[in-house]
Amino acid sequence: MLKKIILLIDDDCDDAVLFSAALDDVEENIILLYAKSGEEGLQMLSEMETRPELILLDAGLPGMNGWECLKLLKEDSRFKKLPVIMTATSSRVEGIDEARNLGAEGYIIKPSRFDDLKNIMQVISSVSDGLLKELLLRLQVTAPKTIFVFAEN
Numbered sequence: 001m002l003k004k005i006i007l008l009i010d011d012d013c014d015d016a017v018l019f020s021a022a023l024d025d026v027e028e029n030i031i032l033l034y035a036k037s038g039e040e041g042l043q044m045l046s047e048m049e050t051r052p053e054l055i056l057l058d059a060g061l062p063g064m065n066g067w068e069c070l071k072l073l074k075e076d077s078r079f080k081k082l083p084v085i086m087t088a089t090s091s092r093v094e095g096i097d098e099a100r101n102l103g104a105e106g107y108i109i110k111p112s113r114f115d116d117l118k119n120i121m122q123v124i125s126s127v128s129d130g131l132l133k134e135l136l137l138r139l140q141v142t143a144p145k146t147i148f149v150f151a152e153n
Contacts, residue, residue, distance in 0.1 A: 004030045005050060006124070009041035009069065010058035010087070015110065019056070022118040027125035037061055038069030045079055052082065054124065054132070057104075059088035059095055067098050074103040083132050085124070091145070100150040106136045109146040120147070 008019055016034045023032050033052065035041035038061050045051070055073070059066035066086055073079045086099040086107045099107045111117050123139045136149040 004125075005033060005048075005052040006030055006054045006056060007033045007035065007041060007044065007052040008056045009035045009038060009061070009066070010056070011036050011061050012058070015058070018114065018117060019121065022114065022121040023125060025118050026122040030125050038064035038066065038072075041069060042072060045073075045082075051079075055082055055084045056124075057084050057086050059086050059090070059099070067095075067102060070099065070102045070104055085136075096148050100148075104150060105132055106150060107148040111146065 006023070008016055010016055010019070013036075020032050020034075023030055033044065035044050038057075041055070041057070057066045057070060057073075061069065064072075066088070070084055070086065073082065073084060080103075083105045084103070086095075086104045087110055088095060088107070089110050091109050096107045108120060111120065119142070120139060123135050126135060133149060136147065140147040140149050
């Protein structure tokens, strides 16, 4: 069976370990690739033969922040259609609105409990063509203050 790819762009190594562990607990047919910066993530994408199913993009990256990276992704014809979910530790309305305006599919406030992260990764890992928004909407019902799903941009 072909494995799906998810690209995590996050400068926090501890978060990367947690995302990877949560994903390993719920789905073995997904490869989680990791980039520590927006620049590294864009470079990885440029060199990949197989595009990821999804990009999880941390908003608070140093240097090129997540919103700048998202803007570049959505302006590049090679990556424009790749679904991106912004992740952050903050629920600032301005950040959520910016992610929506730049074309992200959703915005997830990083959970503090590992079981909550596993639940999120369970839903995200079952993504298949065209079902991401539907799956995120189901997840949003269980955590309306931490998961935001955006209408078509």
